[in-house]
Amino acid sequence: MQLSTSPDPTARISIRGLSKFYKDYLALDRVDLDVRKGERIVVLGPSGSGKSTFIRCLNRIEPHDSGVLMIDGRVIDDRTDLTALRGSVGMVFQNYNLFPHLSVLDNCTLAPRLVRGVGTSDAKATARRYLSQVNIAEQADKFPIQLSGGQQQRVAIARALCMNPEIILFDEPTAALDPESISGIVGIMRDLTEQGITTVCVTHxxxxxxxIADRIVFMDRGAVLEITPPEEFFTAPRTERARTFLAQMIRH
Amino acid sequence: MPSTCPPALALSRSRRTPALQRITRRAAPWRRICLAAPFVLALILPAARAHADDLPSFVHDGQLTLCTNPTLPPMTFVNGSDTNALAGMDIDLARRLAAYWHVPLVPQTMDFEGLFPSLSAQRCGMVISGVLRQAGRLRNYDAVAYLDSSVVAVARVGTPKIRTMADLSGQTVAVQSGTSYAAQIERENDRLRAAGRLPIILQQYPTEDQVVQQVLIGRAHAFVSQDVELYYRQKQLGGKVTIILTPDYADFHQFAVYIRNDAHDTELLQTAIDDLTRQGELSAMARKWGISGDHQSVFTDRKASSRFDFATFFSALFSTAFLKGAALTLVIAILSHLTAIIISVPMAMKLNGRDSIVRRLLGLYVAIFRGAPTLLQLLFIWNALPQFFPIFREHWFTPFLATWLSLSINESAYQVEINRAALRAVDPGQVLAADALGMTTAQTYRHVIFPQALRIALPPTINEFISLLKTTSLASVISLQELLAVTQIQVARTFQFTEYYAAALVYYLAMVFFFLFLQKRIERRFVWADRDKASADAA
Structure with missing residues (x-):
């Protein structure tokens, strides 16, 4: 690939030789990637290819073992202030992981209040603004159990937005959703780009x-095999592994 | 030394002689000889003389402490509804001894089985509790006799008299547990078996009133007790029972004050008792408490009613004694459970964590305190701990503290399992989400994990609490005056089992129902866990 050997401090995310082990198992194998501000990256790959491990390294929920990870020119390692990092890198999960004991509004205000020390009324105002953005303002006082999957995922995005992140990581956000809800999420993710938010999304x-993708990152066995625009990836994948993968996905 | 003087000399009289007369004849020749012994000793060992005018060593910190089980009228019992108002021949004697040595008397009440362990643990200086002077006990303790008595076998009125204990072959006989009557009956049984006859069926009960009750309700053919107690009981029993035999057991002829083995103390105590005997004070006490056969005539005067006495029931229900007992039960249960919860939460977190030495030690802690019976733990902390750590002998270590300590430890071993399960039941995705939002571990526990674990832990925790509330009744063995202890003391005084048991039952049920009600109220706050309820709540 045409990346220089040293990380690019002007990129929003710059990764060089990122590796991760689980005991003897190599989960990430020397991953290189640069992501621009406002770019939408989609990570594809078969199960166990290291996609989830990869994006979890980006907010250091999984610390990497070697290589360089740089976000906005700052090196992320064991000296990084995790609270600050997670404030600028939000995350949305496959199973939403909303706090079931808190109302939708409280789900959105908890972390800003605790982590950022934002006042309750300010936190609520911000939360209501983002809940409107994801078209769910009217559900603010309900508990997560009262919402559909699509609604819950939108709350989860609003919850991440309340921390004013520059990057949001999506870990299979549509896996548990029906097609209609998925198109809703697509719209929301496009809006994020307009706000200048960079997104990295793992999906099947x-x-x-x-x-949604500006570029597709194709992974297999912990290594990045292709980084290409979607039209090229889906019509003329460069690697044999990607071709097999696409053929299987279409058949299913 | 007095403790080695032959007691048999004092017993060489007809066993049917009334106790009162026997007291007046106590200055037996052997005792004078025994009294001379210390003086001889003092001449041989001049050092011993320095202590001759001292107080006995069991008078400690300027007070005389007494262990007694106040369920044995007329020797030691609670006369009235105030459970602190001890009365009886034994109590009078203890007070008189305290006055004799010019120190205040500090009595402690407890189950009969707890008396001697408490004496060993130096929790009290002496035991006076209608305990007989017996060779077996003299191996470990010293004893000074103060009242003559004899064993009686008692059955319901109309039961024919028998000639020997062997005539009870095949019959059920009730005795108080912890007393030596059981061992005596076992010896009879050995003889019966040797003769190819059926043994006596022995039943043991923790309090004397329950022993008598077995005969009254017809479960036991007879009970074995001391004559003095029966004289007193007859007033309550209204002539429902009669003595069917007065067996001549050598070991059962004298009530004695027990102290820890100490020749010098025994000698001082003997001198004190002899002085009181000489001054006629002991016989006056015996007369006061009706310790003589004269009451035999009073027996038939009153017919006790067998119907439920509502007046007694309601007066018990609203008595300060029961209110205090119930309050104590409630307070000790709440305190113990709160303590258990506070210590079991970090324990559960550690046990759910990675393998470590601490985790293994905690596992051992849980295994031991769940494995050992709660009663045993209470007795161990109260009676055995002071032998290892003398600090637990001191007065600040009250039955309340001991109960709090042992129930907290015991309950934490159960609560930790509830907490573990509840913490594990919280979806790991919750921690992940909190982590991704930059929350610290403490914030995650406080705002995310605990509120969700609480909902899961609450029903089994309330269940545990209700169980604990009832377990507090075990603390009566270490003399905590909780609800059941109060009940038993009242029953021992009045023999109105049904009325007092019913009053206690009302209190226990009221407390349990209150907490079940509370559980329902709290569960309403967890609407977030139930879609239908949450929606209904919003509507």
Missing amino acids: EMGFARH
Whole structure:
């Protein structure tokens, strides 16, 4: 690939030779990637290819073992202030992971209040603004159990937005959703780009990937095999492994 | 030394002689000889003389401490509804001894089985509790006799008299547990078996009133007790029972004050008792408490009613004694459970964590305190701990503290399992989400994990609490005056089992129902866990 050997401090995310082990198992194998501000990256790959491990390294929920990870020119390592890092890198999960004992509004205000020390009324105002942005303002006082999956995922995005992140990581955000909800999420992710938010998304949903990705990162066995625009990836994948993967995905 | 003087000399009289007369005849020749011994000794060992005018060593910190089980009228019992108002021949004697040595008397009440362990643990200086002077006990303790008595076998009125204990072959006989009557009956049984006859069926009960009750309700054919107690009981029993035999057991002829083995103390105590005997004070006490056969005539005067006495029931229900007992039960249960919860939460977190030495030690802690019976733990902390750590002998270590300590430890071993399960039941995705939002571990526990674990832990925790509330009744063995102890003391005084048991039952049920009600109220706050309820709540 045409990346220089040293990380690019002007990129939003710059990764060089990122590796991660689980005991003897190599989960990430020397990953290189640069992500621009406002870019939408979709990570594809078969199960166990290291996609989730990869994006979890980006907010250091999984610390990497070697290589360089740089966000906005700052090196992320064991000396990094995790609270600050996680404030600028938000995350949305496959199973939403909303706090079931808190109302939608409280889900959105908890971390800003605790972590950022934002006042309750300010936190609520911010939360209501983002809940409107994801079209769920009217559900603010309900508990997560009262919402549909699509609604819960939108709350989860609003919860991440309340921390004013520059990057949001999506770990298979549509895996538990129906097609209608998925198109809702696509719209929301496009809006994020307009706000200048960079997104890195792991998914199995090919249509979804094609709709939102600026670039596709294809992974297998912990290594990045291709980084290409979606139209090229889906029509003329460069590697044999990607071709097999796409053929299987289409058949299913 | 007095403790080695032959007691048999004092017993060489007809066993049917009334106790009162026997007291007046106590200045037996052997005792004078025995009294001379210390003086001889003092001449041989001049050092011993320095202590001759001292107080006995069991008078400690300027007070005389007494261990007694106040369920044995007329020797030691609670006369009235105030459980602190001890009365009886033994109590009078203890007070008189305290006055004799010019120190205040500090009595402690407890189950009969707790008396001697408490004496060994130096929790009290002496035991006076209607305990007989017996060779077996003299191996470990010293004893000075103060009242003559004899064993009686008692059955319901109309039961024919028998000639020997062997005539009870195949019958059920009730005795108080911890007393030596059981061992005596076992010896009879050995003889019966040797003769190819059926043994006596022995039943043991923790209090004397329960022993008598077995005969009254017809479960036991007879009970074995001391004559003095029966004289007193007859007033309550209204002539429902009769003595069917007065067996001549050598070991059962004298009530004695027990102290820890100490020749010098025994000698001082003997001198004191002899002085009181000479001054006629002991016989006056015996007369006061009706310790003589004269009451035999009073027996038939009153017919006790067998119907439920509502007046007694309601007066018990609203008595300060029961209110205090119930309050103590409630307070000790709440305190113990709160302590258990506070220590079991970090324990549960550690046990759910990675393998370590601490985790293994905690595992051992849980295994031991869940494995050992709660009663044994209470007795161990109260009676055995002071032998290892003398600090637990001191007065600040009250039955309340001991109960709090042992129930907290015991309960934490159960609570930790509830906490573990509840913490594990919280979705790991919750920690992940909190982590991704930059929350610290403490914030995650406080705002995310604990509120969700609480909902899961609450029903089994309330269950545990209700169980603990009832377990507090075990603390009566270490003399905590909780609800059941109060009940038993009242029953021992009045023999109105049904009324007092019913009053206690009302209190226990009221407390349990209150906490079940509370549980329902708290569970309403967890609407977030139930979609239908949450929606209904919003509507």
